[in-house]
Amino acid sequence: MESTFIMIKPDGVQRGLIGEIISRFEKKGFYLKAMKFITVERSFAEKHYADLATKPFFGGLVEYIISGPVVAMVWEGKDVVATGRRIIGATRPWEALPGTIRGDYAVEVGRNVIHGSDAVESAHKEIALWFPEGVSEWKSQMHPWIYE
Ligand code: DAT
Numbered sequence: 001m002e003s004t005f006i007m008i009k010p011d012g013v014q015r016g017l018i019g020e021i022i023s024r025f026e027k028k029g030f031y032l033k034a035m036k037f038i039t040v041e042r043s044f045a046e047k048h049y050a051d052l053a054t055k056p057f058f059g060g061l062v063e064y065i066i067s068g069p070v071v072a073m074v075w076e077g078k079d080v081v082a083t084g085r086r087i088i089g090a091t092r093p094w095e096a097l098p099g100t101i102r103g104d105y106a107v108e109v110g111r112n113v114i115h116g117s118d119a120v121e122s123a124h125k126e127i128a129l130w131f132p133e134g135v136s137e138w139k140s141q142m143h144p145w146i147y148e
């Protein structure tokens, strides 16, 4: 089983989309392994987006991420990294299909509601950054009804 890092960005929190977003991952059959409601500092946001530090939009991206509380989560499941990205939809909301989170709830690339790790390796890095204390070991009783 794989884990991914998912974050509801400040616009998603402000717009009251927390429940809807969590519900989509839950109903799919993924397991919530860790969650925190947190406003991060500039240096932390810069570390999270370090790979994008040279991009022209980096400053605005960091301002946006630190502008209010976010919901940071770890979700576990089969192929959850790639499937999570499909649930989220394309980075640019006008390219995100209806039925995806960004396709349904976002308009602008700089207000695209949610983050999800883009690969297993980045998921490991992001989970370690956001949850240095570790995640829950719980196992869902639903498991045999979702996985063969
Ligand atoms: P994703 O969040 O889909 O993994 P990314 O890692 O390429 O996309 O970029 C991180 C975030 O940066 C993205 O969610 C929104 C913002 N961003 C990306 N490209 C942008 C652009 N051309 N202009 C403004 N913001 C951008």
Ligand code: MG
Residues within 6 Å of the ligand: 116, 117, 118
């Ligand atoms: Mg990314």
